Amino acid sequence: MLRFILRRLGVSALILFLGSVFLFFITVFSGDPLEDLRESRERTAQQQMEARTRNMNLNEPWFVRYWMWLTGVAKCVTLNCDLGNDSTGASISTSLVNAAGSTLRLVTLATALAIIIGVTMGILAAIRQYSGFDYAVTFAAFLFYSLPVFWVAVLLKEYGAIRFNNWMADPSVSLTTALIVGLLFGLTIASVLGGDLRRKLVTGGVAALVGFGAMTYFDQVGWWRQPALGLPLIILIAAGAGVLLTYLTVGTTNRKILYSSLTTIAAGVVGWFIFNGWIVAPTYPLLLLMLAIAIVSGIVIGWFWGGWDRNIAIWVSIGTAVAFAGATALDQLLRNWGPFLDRKPRPISTIGSGSVNFEGPFWTEMWDWGVQLILPTIVLTVISLASYSRYTRASMLETIRQDYVRTARSKGLSERVVITKHALRNALIPITTIVAFDFAGLIGGAVVTETVFGWKGMGALFQEGLQRVDPAPVMAFYLVTGTAAVLMNMVADIAYAFLDPRIRT
Structure with missing residues (x-):
């Protein structure tokens, strides 16, 4: 089992590495991170361009920038991660936490x-x-x-x-609403418990009365x-x-x-x-x-x-x-x-x-x-x-x-x-x-949900990175989701062995 887990970790690490290279490459070449400043007429536009170039290391080739990110990620082994800075100079590690x-x-x-x-x-x-x-x-x-x-x-x-x-x-709850809630509760209980028609009628009727009584009582006492x-x-x-x-x-x-x-x-x-x-x-x-x-x-x-x-x-x-x-x-x-x-x-x-x-x-x-x-x-x-x-x-x-x-x-x-x-x-x-x-998958799917509800979570981090053509936030998102996928697959493997002892051998 230990050999199997180590082999799976090695394969997962290789997949994470290849995926990170591909994602970094397509993010870097998806647009111009200085486009908004090139079109700006502000007097400080040139200074802002220089600052953003320095923050994002735009003077370096993409593979050098990737290597700098990868060496910072490697420091996570010693719990001293260095994920770089975003286009504004803010620490990605702090934003990621x-x-x-x-x-x-x-x-x-x-x-x-x-x-x-x-x-x-x-x-x-x-x-x-x-x-x-x-x-x-x-x-x-x-x-x-x-x-x-x-x-x-x-x-x-x-x-x-x-x-x-x-x-x-x-x-406040009206009498009609209490009746509807009681009937739905009774139908649910009767369908779950099953049995013949007489049993369903008895259990459903009792559950409906309980549901109606609870709603009425809660409304009367201001619950x-x-x-x-x-x-x-x-x-x-x-x-x-x-x-x-x-x-x-x-x-x-x-x-x-x-x-x-x-x-x-x-x-x-x-x-x-x-x-x-x-x-x-x-x-x-x-x-x-x-x-x-x-x-x-x-x-x-x-x-x-x-x-x-x-x-x-x-x-x-x-x-x-x-x-x-x-x-x-x-x-x-x-x-x-x-x-x-x-x-x-x-x-x-x-x-x-x-x-x-x-x-x-x-x-x-x-x-x-x-x-x-x-x-x-x-x-x-x-x-x-x-x-x-x-x-x-x-x-x-x-x-x-x-x-x-x-x-x-x-x-x-x-x-x-x-x-x-x-x-x-x-x-x-x-x-x-x-x-x-x-x-x-839910971490990735939470992007839409977080956008609708205004959550400053991983979805916002990922979206802002794509809009600014900034690979640092995008790679931070990938680091969390990819690691989560690997860890959850390992948990699944262990759960297999627990649920079916034959898998252990």
């Missing part, structure tokens, strides 16, 4: 959401083949896949920012401007995660795993009171420390209750602890939505990745940091969601028709065991390849 930070937080979140939602929808669509849910997922996938990115971004700016901000000034979860709902979320993980791993027959999950929730309640001061006014180190405490507690509780299934109990307890911690953080974040609205009455901006000179407590600053991610993240997620759901559905359908899956069913194994332990892992092997290419 700021741009990459904006783009990577956007692309990483969009990729994670697309994988989780898309793979889940694909699995459910395969299990419920030719059902209403399957047809709905298929229709949505083709619709999202065919939508132009810039058009979706403009629509989201109109309805997700401008009109949402207007509604948030005096939020839209002062939201919160509260400890009972946090416990319910963690309990749901624990029961789900227990069902997916060993089913409901092994009570020790379930007891391990419930004990973890009890420990979480105790920790909620002990660390309440830290939770209300945290810092990033404190959040990481509390998460580490939750994980360690889950390991200890799982080891105590596990018995013969100790490893499974540990993982279920860790999952329950993380769910409890995440719900607790979400509760505090929601409680600070009102104070955030007081500081920023129109919360979602249509331009930029954050508010200028915004200062406040930890959770309100988190809101300012997060709300700017919502709209561009939705755009990028929608782009990838369609491919993940369709590929997962196709791979899952192909896997569950294999002989070993039919053999597992003939042995009397439950459908849960057949899907989770025999079909799912093998069905996910082709998806890892898509993830590897999609992450790097």
